[in-house]
Amino acid sequence: MEAECPICGSPVELPDDVMAGELLECPSCGATLEVYEQDGTFLLREAEEIGEDWGE
């Protein structure tokens, strides 16, 4: 499965077990992207900014 990078237009490979909300890095431009689902297909959008409170 592939989706298009919204920043540079390159195809990005999605993992088999892809989930909405997952963060991926575009191998072409390095942008951090977020997977979302629309009408049963997985698409990519620019990820929200990393929060100060992110972590474990």
Add this chain to the structure above:
Amino acid sequence: MIDHPRLEEKLIHRALSERGIRAGILNVTSVPLPLDGLRIAEVALIRTVGMFRGVRAAAVLESMGVRTINSSSTILRCGDKVLTYSILHGAGLPIPRSLLALGREAVLRAHAQFSGPAVDKPPLGSWGRMVSLVRSSEMASQIAEARELMPSSVRGHIIQEYVETGGRDIRCLVLGDRLLGCMERSAARGWKSNVALGGKVRALEVTDEMEELSLRAARAVEGEFVAIDILSNGELLVNEVNGIPEFKGFMRATGIDVAGELASHVREVLRS
């Protein structure tokens, strides 16, 4: 409860399904939660990357009578290191010698109390971000100045002794009242051993001292599934408790099926 699912969340979901537990995934960034709602599940695993999202989602679920792992108060106590250290110290657990400095002048006066370099870290944060080794008062005031431009959640400072660990720390994972295991993380370069910064991991044999300390630390924050980070310079000191622990490095190092253990624990909770 998720926001940005990682490998851990996928493994947990799979392990729950394998045990016949009906588990839904709820992304809190796309689904609103009713603040006056009826119970939507028996148990909820809080697995957000955003700490405040975790605290808030857990609180709402708790109000419905959902058993949360971890609870909102545990996630908050672990997420803010000032709260964590205060609770640990109050419970008689050893922590690095630390001062809380809430403004530029306090930062400089805190540093003056250490003869050598000291560590400056914000109250919140993970993956080693904004954790600095401060070697001069110039550097201390630069950090204080820069931090004043940051969001208020990271504006305070914990100034603490630099523990001579050789760039290593010990991570212990606690589930329920049991220590699952321990691993050592060593810094790839520099002095911070975070896996997110490329730190190397290996399994460690559990000692009685490590076990006692991590179980006491978990109990102090009322943690059900927590990771205790310990610094050692001979003496063991609790550096932090993680309330939504990441564990892929731990699984790799120790071979322990953490997701499976957690799913089995949930099954026990559901039976009781």
